[in-house]
Structures are given as C-alpha cells and as structure tokens.
Amino acid sequence: MAEAKAERGAKAERPLSPHLQVYRLEINMVMSIIHRITGSALYFGTVIVACVLVAVATGAGTYDHVTGLLSTWLGQLVLLGYTWALLHHLAGGLRHFIWDTGHGFDLKTIDLLSWATLAFSVTGTLLVWGYALFYAGGAAP
C-alpha cells in the first residue's frame, strides 16, 4: 500500500492547485504581499523609534549620537524606506477597512483600490521627504 503510493506520487504528473508561483501576477496580489512585507518591516523598524525615544529621555549626548547615525546616507535611506512602508501599510489598512464593510469586491474596484494604495504611498513619501528636504531644510529626523 505504502509502496504503491510512493510510486504513484513520484511518477504521475498531477495538476497543482493554484498557488503563488502559478498565478499570473495581479496588482491586488502584489499589494497584498507588500502589505505583509511593509508590516514586518515596520515591526522591526520600531526598534529605531524606541531608540530615538530612549535617546531623548537619556540625554543630549545619546540623542546627538542617535540622530547622527540617522543622518548618515544609510540612516536616511532606512528612514526613507520606513516612511514609505508606514504610508503603504496605512493605505493598505484603509483599503482593508473598505473591504471589511463588504463593499468594493468587483474586479474593477479591487484593481482601482490596489493602484490607489501604491499611488498614495509613493505620493505621500514624496510629499513628506520633499517637505523635509526643501522646507524644513534639515536631514535629521
């Protein structure tokens, strides 16, 4: 019984149930994956937020040290990514609030909401960093 099963499993070309690598990429699916990735990134990024708050509470020396690290090009890159992740996850969450009401499940609206999520996060990031770089004139957070 076990033998026959193993042989069958090895030889037969069985149809696969649809999964991630079989589906054609849809914007809805990409946004869903990115929602999870940005959520996870924000999770670990909270270490930075906690570090800044602890640094403010500790004193000027520590604060200058932490903001100094965040002012390097790598620090700025991380903060840029964090801004986008935050705005994207926020927009994705709002999209899910709409779906939670049971509305917006026709294909057209799904696509529209998915693209809107991306548009919101990219535009928002550009606005925040545009303000930070050109109006506030600084580099540190």
Next chain:
Amino acid sequence: MTMRTPLKNVRYLGSAKEGTDHFWKQRVTGAANALLAAFAICLALSLIGADHATVKTTLAKPLVALPLLLFVVSASVHMRLGMQVVIEDYVHGEGAKIALVVANTFFAVAIGAAGVFSILKIAFGG
C-alpha cells in the same frame, strides 16, 4: 446532523475560544494607528534639525506626550497581532511556532515599555 452543542452555538467563540477577538483588535488598533501615525509624521517633520533641548521640551507637552503614548501602546499591540499571524502562517513546527509567538510578545512588550517609559520620563522630568 450537527456536532455543535447548543452552548457552543451561543458562545460562538470557535475552537480557539477567542472568537473574532484577534481580528477585531487588529482593526481597532489599526484605525487608532492611522490617526496617530498622521500625528507622529507631522511631529517628526516639525522637529527636523531640532536640538535635544527643543525635542525634549516639545515631547514633554501634554498634548504631544499623550498622543505619542497612545501611539506607542496601540502600535505595539497591533504589531504583536500582525506578526503572530505571519508566524502562524509560515512556521509549522509546533515547538518553533510557540517559541516564536512568545518571543514576538516579548519583543512587542519590550518596545512598548521602552517607548512608554521614555515618554513618561521626558514628560515628568529627570
């Protein structure tokens, strides 16, 4: 034929005895985070390039410290729930799963406590 007992139907809490608790808390903290994140972004932008004394004075204001406190707490709860789902989706070994779910709670509580403690210290002096 149904195997559900009448009591189970009344409670409607499912096999994990939690009902929609996880889902609902995720949504409530998510809604709070959306509002509080907008505040936090504006706060961060207003403090660009500010020195330590200025940042400390600003964060000590009640109307700044309070929403910031709420954000830290709400975000910690939200991220703990979210990461728990990720762990449960991808980690199938029972031992590793339990260990990671507990580590996830430790992490979320540590981040939340660090944030809350810092804000309180900034606000109340020292």
